[in-house]
Amino acid sequence: MRTRDLSSGFGVVISALCAGLAAAILLLILGYVAREGAGALTWTYLSQIPRPVNVPGGGVANGIVGSFIIIGIAALIAVPIGTLAGIYLALYGRSWFAETTRFLADVLSGVPSIAIGLFAYTVFVAPFKHFSAVSASIAFAVLMLPLIIRTAEESISRVPVRIRESALAWGISSYAATIHIVVPAARSGMITGLLLALARVTGETAPLLFTAFGSQFWELNPTNPMAELSLQVFTYAISPYEDWHRQAWAGALLLIIAVFILNVGARFALRTQTRR
Amino acid sequence: MNASIQALEQRHVRRSLVSDRAFVLFIYLATLLFVATVLGLFAMLLLGSWTSIREFGFSFLWTSEWNPITGRFGALPMIYGTVVSSLTALVLAGIVGVFGAAYLADFAPRFISVPLSFLIELLAAVPSVVFGLWGLFVLAPVLRTVVDPFLQAHFGMVPLFSGPIFGSSLFTAGILLAIMIIPTISAISRDVIAAVIPEHREGSLALGVTRWETMWHVLLPGARSGIFGACILALGRAFGETIATTMVIGNKPAIAASLFAPSYTLASVVANEFTEATTDMYLSALIELGLLLFVVSMIVNAAARVLTWTLLRPSKGR
Numbered sequence: 001m002r003t004r005d006l007s008s009g010f011g012v013v014i015s016a017l018c019a020g021l022a023a024a025i026l027l028l029i030l031g032y033v034a035r036e037g038a039g040a041l042t043w044t045y046l047s048q049i050p051r052p053v054n055v056p057g058g059g060v061a062n063g064i065v066g067s068f069i070i071i072g073i074a075a076l077i078a079v080p081i082g083t084l085a086g087i088y089l090a091l092y093g094r095s096w097f098a099e100t101t102r103f104l105a106d107v108l109s110g111v112p113s114i115a116i117g118l119f120a121y122t123v124f125v126a127p128f129k130h131f132s133a134v135s136a137s138i139a140f141a142v143l144m145l146p147l148i149i150r151t152a153e154e155s156i157s158r159v160p161v162r163i164r165e166s167a168l169a170w171g172i173s174s175y176a177a178t179i180h181i182v183v184p185a186a187r188s189g190m191i192t193g194l195l196l197a198l199a200r201v202t203g204e205t206a207p208l209l210f211t212a213f214g215s216q217f218w219e220l221n222p223t224n225p226m227a228e229l230s231l232q233v234f235t236y237a238i239s240p241y242e243d244w245h246r247q248a249w250a251g252a253l254l255l256i257i258a259v260f261i262l263n264v265g266a267r268f269a270l271r272t273q274t275r276r
Numbered sequence: 277m278n279a280s281i282q283a284l285e286q287r288h289v290r291r292s293l294v295s296d297r298a299f300v301l302f303i304y305l306a307t308l309l310f311v312a313t314v315l316g317l318f319a320m321l322l323l324g325s326w327t328s329i330r331e332f333g334f335s336f337l338w339t340s341e342w343n344p345i346t347g348r349f350g351a352l353p354m355i356y357g358t359v360v361s362s363l364t365a366l367v368l369a370g371i372v373g374v375f376g377a378a379y380l381a382d383f384a385p386r387f388i389s390v391p392l393s394f395l396i397e398l399l400a401a402v403p404s405v406v407f408g409l410w411g412l413f414v415l416a417p418v419l420r421t422v423v424d425p426f427l428q429a430h431f432g433m434v435p436l437f438s439g440p441i442f443g444s445s446l447f448t449a450g451i452l453l454a455i456m457i458i459p460t461i462s463a464i465s466r467d468v469i470a471a472v473i474p475e476h477r478e479g480s481l482a483l484g485v486t487r488w489e490t491m492w493h494v495l496l497p498g499a500r501s502g503i504f505g506a507c508i509l510a511l512g513r514a515f516g517e518t519i520a521t522t523m524v525i526g527n528k529p530a531i532a533a534s535l536f537a538p539s540y541t542l543a544s545v546v547a548n549e550f551t552e553a554t555t556d557m558y559l560s561a562l563i564e565l566g567l568l569l570f571v572v573s574m575i576v577n578a579a580a581r582v583l584t585w586t587l588l589r590p591s592k593g594r
Binding site: 118121209252 | 293295296298299300302303304306307309310311313314316317320321323324371372373375376377378379380383384392395396397398399401402403404405406407408409410412413414455458459462486487488489491492509512513515516517518519523543546547550551562563566567569570573574576577578580581
């Protein structure tokens with residue numbers, strides 16, 4: 001009996017160490033990024049564009065603005081399509097077509113982003129022979145869609161059927177009941193999905209390599225190549241220059257802050273729904 | 277008067293029906309657009325890699341010459357690098373993730389399991405370029421100077437741990453990938469372990485079976501297919517991970533027996549060489565690597581979905 005208790009305790013301790021190890025690695029990485037990044041995270045870094053190679057200083061302001069533009073356009077594409085498809089699945093989702101859509105959404109969420117980047121390249125870069133921020137937005141929109149569709153469907157399905165039925169009983173058309181009553185009731189769940197999708201693409205780099213391509217200059221026209229923060233971090237990290245490595249750490253810190261804010265926001269939005 | 281009201285109502289009803297139908301059509305079209313996009317993804321990748329598929333056929337998959345100058349392309353070194361780095365990651369992350377999930381789902385008190393789960397989920401949110409940066413400047417030097425020599429000194433007779441040691445290697449990539457996929461394995465495993473019928477657990481504990489034995493003989497077997505699904509899903513993640521791998525694997529299209537040698541993966545070749553590809557055949561071969569990743573990830577995810585689905589969503593049959 002005693003040895004069994006002992007070995008049980010041993011197993012529990014090993015399990016606890018494994019869980020602790022995963023959390024410790026996160027803290028280790030966060031700590032390192034914070035330590036290395038905080039020093040380089042100055043006002044100059046946030047407000048200036050990159051200097052030429054070997055000229056120290058400069059910043060990533062163009063990349064930060066580029067991230068907002070690229071991700072903003074991606075959201076403008078993905079949110080309407082994803083929400084409408086989510087409504088369709090939630091309200092009319094019993095056909096084989098809906099089942100196929102669900103399946104594709106689930107499976108697409110695991111497709112490597114680089115393959116989706118190649119798709120955006122073949123459709124929106126190769127024909128024009130010109131890299132562009134819009135092509136990056138389209139790749140990002142495809143990355144965001146599965147998450148937006150499934151969270152929209154889920155949160156709309158959670159709205160009690162009685163709410164919809166009582167709206168219909170008042171003589172409201174099915175369309176108005178959906179748009180004005182059911183969808184608003186599911187809003188916080190859908191916001192959660194949107195924030196998680198934004199977090200996913202904020203940390204995404206691979207598709208940008210051959211869509212947005214990057215730029216050393218101010219670029220606000222989305223049909224041109226554009227700088228993007230995570231792409232700058234990648235370029236700086238693999239460069240041989242000490243000053244660029246410093247800037248890569250600062251950029252990594254910015255990315256982590258942005259992604260964590262989005263994740264915590266997503267949790268917060270979800271909590272307001274469950275409390276209601 | 278009465279008749280006109282009736283007419284008005286009639287018209288109203290008809291109009292609302294029209295708007296309803298228009299709305300249904302509208303959301304149907306949005307859904308169709310999504311489905312068409314996914315099919316278009318496959319079609320465009322197939323079209324883009326057609327030149328290469330026609331030239332090399334299936335030999336693309338098992339020849340190992342990757343030579344842009346002669347225009348001969350074979351993906352075997354990248355397939356090898358992808359599979360070995362991902363399997364290394366899966367073994368390490370599988371052990372840590374499943375045991376960690378066992379702790380979070382059953383052993384840990386709530387005040388520990390809640391914040392710990394939160395931290396591990398945040399690990400999933402860290403951008404891969406940040407993992408790559410950390411892997412390049414922190415993990416790789418530590419492995420090269422401390423861990424790899426230690427392993428070589430003790431297990432050097434195994435070919436996996438022999439040969440010259442490089443910081444950017446299959447092993448470094450495998451460990452970094454393991455860190456990145458732990459959250460996938462532990463989050464899903466935790467949920468499927470927690471979803472095992474509580475009577476089984478209680479019955480076992482009531483018989484005087486210890487908590488660890490209950491976990492090992494009752495809960496883990498009950499959650500087996502879900503854990504297996506989680507591992508497949510994580511393997512898919514590791515296959516397709518691009519940026520972090522590119523930064524630490526060394527990017528050399530060669531097959532070496534040693535884990536300490538530099539290598540290449542399907543995704544990192546595309547990331548590294550795509551913008552430098554000058555010939556049509558070169559571009560096409562790179563897009564074929566993307567097609568390969570797409571097809572494999574579709575299969576892997578479909579399998580994982582089937583395995584975890586039945587356990588986690590039993591009520592949601594539709």
